[in-house]
Amino acid sequence: MNTNLQTPIDYLKGVGPNRADLLRKELGIHTYQDLINLFPNRYLDRTKYYKVNTLQRNSADIQIIGMITKFQEVGQKRGKRLVATFKDETGTMELVWFRGQKWIRESLKLNTTYVVFGKANWFNGKFNIPHPDVELKTEHDTNLRSAMQAIYPSTEKLSNRGITNRVMTKIMQNLFLETKGKFVETLSKKLLENLNLISKSEALFNIHFPQNLEVLSKAEFRLKFEELFYIQLQLILKNLIHKSKIKGFPFEKVGHHFNSFYKDHLPFELTNAQKRVLKEIRNDLGSNAQMNRLLQGDVGSGKTIVALMSILIALDNGFQACLMAPTEILSVQHYNGLLELCKYLNIKIKKLTGSSKTSERKKIHEALENGELDLLIGTHALLEDKVKFKNLGLAVIDEQHRFGVAQRSKLWKKNTSPPHILVMTATPIPRTLAMSVYGDLDISIIDELPPGRKAIKTVHRFDSNRLKVFKFIRDEIDKGRQVYLVYPLIQESEKMDYKDLMDGYESIARDFPMPKYQISIVHGKMKPADKEYEMQRFVKGETNIMVATTVIEVGVNVPNASVMIIESSERFGLSQLHQLRGRVGRGAEQSYCILMTSHKLSNDSKTRLETMVRTNDGFEIAEVDLKLRGPGDIMGTQQSGVLNLRIADIIKDSDILQQARHHAKQLLEKDPSIGHPENAVILETYRQMSKYKNIWNYIS
Ligand code: ADP
Numbered sequence: 001m002n003t004n005l006q007t008p009i010d011y012l013k014g015v016g017p018n019r020a021d022l023l024r025k026e027l028g029i030h031t032y033q034d035l036i037n038l039f040p041n042r043y044l045d046r047t048k049y050y051k052v053n054t055l056q057r058n059s060a061d062i063q064i065i066g067m068i069t070k071f072q073e074v075g076q077k078r079g080k081r082l083v084a085t086f087k088d089e090t091g092t093m094e095l096v097w098f099r100g101q102k103w104i105r106e107s108l109k110l111n112t113t114y115v116v117f118g119k120a121n122w123f124n125g126k127f128n129i130p131h132p133d134v135e136l137k138t139e140h141d142t143n144l145r146s147a148m149q150a151i152y153p154s155t156e157k158l159s160n161r162g163i164t165n166r167v168m169t170k171i172m173q174n175l176f177l178e179t180k181g182k183f184v185e186t187l188s189k190k191l192l193e194n195l196n197l198i199s200k201s202e203a204l205f206n207i208h209f210p211q212n213l214e215v216l217s218k219a220e221f222r223l224k225f226e227e228l229f230y231i232q233l234q235l236i237l238k239n240l241i242h243k244s245k246i247k248g249f250p251f252e253k254v255g256h257h258f259n260s261f262y263k264d265h266l267p268f269e270l271t272n273a274q275k276r277v278l279k280e281i282r283n284d285l286g287s288n289a290q291m292n293r294l295l296q297g298d299v300g301s302g303k304t305i306v307a308l309m310s311i312l313i314a315l316d317n318g319f320q321a322c323l324m325a326p327t328e329i330l331s332v333q334h335y336n337g338l339l340e341l342c343k344y345l346n347i348k349i350k351k352l353t354g355s356s357k358t359s360e361r362k363k364i365h366e367a368l369e370n371g372e373l374d375l376l377i378g379t380h381a382l383l384e385d386k387v388k389f390k391n392l393g394l395a396v397i398d399e400q401h402r403f404g405v406a407q408r409s410k411l412w413k414k415n416t417s418p419p420h421i422l423v424m425t426a427t428p429i430p431r432t433l434a435m436s437v438y439g440d441l442d443i444s445i446i447d448e449l450p451p452g453r454k455a456i457k458t459v460h461r462f463d464s465n466r467l468k469v470f471k472f473i474r475d476e477i478d479k480g481r482q483v484y485l486v487y488p489l490i491q492e493s494e495k496m497d498y499k500d501l502m503d504g505y506e507s508i509a510r511d512f513p514m515p516k517y518q519i520s521i522v523h524g525k526m527k528p529a530d531k532e533y534e535m536q537r538f539v540k541g542e543t544n545i546m547v548a549t550t551v552i553e554v555g556v557n558v559p560n561a562s563v564m565i566i567e568s569s570e571r572f573g574l575s576q577l578h579q580l581r582g583r584v585g586r587g588a589e590q591s592y593c594i595l596m597t598s599h600k601l602s603n604d605s606k607t608r609l610e611t612m613v614r615t616n617d618g619f620e621i622a623e624v625d626l627k628l629r630g631p632g633d634i635m636g637t638q639q640s641g642v643l644n645l646r647i648a649d650i651i652k653d654s655d656i657l658q659q660a661r662h663h664a665k666q667l668l669e670k671d672p673s674i675g676h677p678e679n680a681v682i683l684e685t686y687r688q689m690s691k692y693k694n695i696w697n698y699i700s
């Protein structure tokens with residue numbers, strides 16, 4: 001590591017104690033190294049000059065040569081601003097400062113040629129540039145300048161106190177002059193050669209002072225690769241260490257339960273995806289290491305049967321198993337389903353939820369501890385301290401996004417040695433993101449639906465077409481189908497939403513009058529018992545239409561319901577729309593999803609609707625969702641560090657991420673301890689990295 005890069009930023013020419021203080025506070029820049037790793041947000045072409053009379057409204061950043069002819073203070077108190085009249089040979093415009101006026105007034109001269117640079121606004125019949133970058137023309141001409149001008153991250157305080165982008169660039173230039181632009185290489189020769197990467201020094205120079213687009217993109221690639229490579233190396237190493245340290249129970253045999261179920265009681269042929277995933281799980285269970293696997297599969301892809309067969313392997317090896325779901329409804333559904341599937345097998349299954357009676361609980365606790373009970377299904381109630389297993393070998397968690405890491409670790413403690421863990425989720429996150437976020441989990445994916453499913457037909461209709469939609473509903477009901485009608489519920493305006501729902505209900509009740517039509521209504525303000533009653537009426541087919549808020553999102557299974565109408569669907573997120581749609585398409589009939597909206601749609605809403613209409617694929621939808629919302633909203637990303645990336649973008653650079661992961665894996669396969677001399681650079685960099693939180697503090 002180049003020691004002089006640890007020099008405090010105060011010592012750099014052009015910085016000094018005041019600016020150093022600001023840089024520390026505003027951008028976290030303490031050392032030369034921090035500064036070199038302050039990567040530009042974007043680049044501008046500063047070889048191009050505009051004229052005042054050619055400016056367009058909404059033009060982006062512009063650069064103009066001219067003179068200030070007048071300063072004027074305008075407005076009072078908070079509206080006070082300094083306005084400079086700026087003139088070139090074609091016309092005049094204004095430069096405006098809302099802050100730092102004294103400093104500006106003192107440092108800028110009248111009738112002197114400047115180059116001003118910034119974003120032009122159209123205001124009161126004139127163009128103006130608020131807080132422009134202003135540079136003497138004479139200085140502008142002598143500066144080291146490339147066609148692509150770096151624009152650095154900044155803050156309000158920095159620009160108020162005179163640390164403009166121009167100043168940042170100047171400081172950066174000084175850093176390169178002082179270090180002669182020589183930086184220690186942080187990737188091995190082999191990687192540089194194999195991937196045809198440019199050197200560290202060349203990359204750093206060109207990320208800050210790109211000589212042309214081609215070399216800029218090479219610099220970006222090299223630095224992004226490096227960043228992702230070291231993150232992946234760390235994640236994979238963590239996973240390997242976990243596997244070698246934490247011994248699992250090897251489930252060596254595939255025994256009676258599994259074989260008899262597979263040969264005689266499997267109700268259908270497994271899909272190839274199910275077979276593949278089952279193999280992955282069996283490999284894990286048979287090895288010495290503890291399994292920690294995430295099973296992703298869209299709604300209806302058949303995760304339950306995979307879970308059951310994994311459980312059977314545990315039982316065949318003399319262990320107990322448990323299956324945990326986030327809600328009572330889902331646990332009951334699993335309990336009934338698995339009882340049915342296992343009716344010819346000799347295994348003991350019980351259910352434990354919040355509403356289990358005390359006497360029943362006691363029996364379950366006993367049977368668990370003395371080993372009579374083979375499989376326990378339930379809710380969070382399984383995590384209570386009183387629930388002790390004789391020998392828990394496998395824990396399956398359904399809908400993992402509702403359980404946190406803390407709860408997973410509670411399951412671990414149910415045994416002397418941690419059980420194998422399988423978590424299942426129906427709200428997939430894209431594979432590339434999953435790789436980075438869940439570094440400690442292995443991932444299996446069911447990417448195929450069971451055969452014979454009819455794809456749900458999805459359409460978008462404007463509210464003005466409501467009559468046609470109602471006609472469609474009538475036709476479907478005449479065919480014997482049932483219909484969901486869902487209204488949005490957003491916490492902040494609960495009252496209004498409730499009113500929407502009630503208005504909607506009344507209008508539906510008018511258009512679908514009793515006694516021919518029966519309607520259920522379910523919303524969050526109802527008592528649980530009333531809710532349950534209304535749900536049951538719909539489940540039993542006593543009502544034709546279910547008017548509801550999103551409370552039905554999880555756990556309702558009514559195969560005869562074939563139409564899902566989502567009102568104000570522009571107000572729903574993509575994954576929620578997809579989950580709602582998953583309520584239909586469960587029976588043999590063709591199912592439909594109708595997305596109702598007003599005519600006013602934002603671009604994001606349009607994208608969401610188009611995506612829903614185009615595809616039923618949960619993974620594709622997750623990708624789009626991620627692009628729209630960014631990774632910040634996705635569970636687990638907050639802790640994972642993927643958001644602290646300096647230069648790579650987890651979504652846009654997923655190709656580079658795959659390559660980085662591939663090379664990190666390959667390296668560790670060939671050289672698990674990173675001890676080979678040719679990897680010395682990598683080991684050294686990795687060691688440095690472990691000392692710091694942010695990886696760019698060491699990759700220099
Ligand atoms: P999810 O992945 O959403 O939990 P389930 O496991 O509940 O999906 O399966 C959805 C439905 O598909 C169930 O009724 C199940 O019996 C059925 N199913 C699962 N696998 C297959 C298969 N290979 N062939 C036919 N039907 C299947």
Ligand code: MG
Nearest residue numbers: 303304398426
């Ligand atoms: Mg399921």
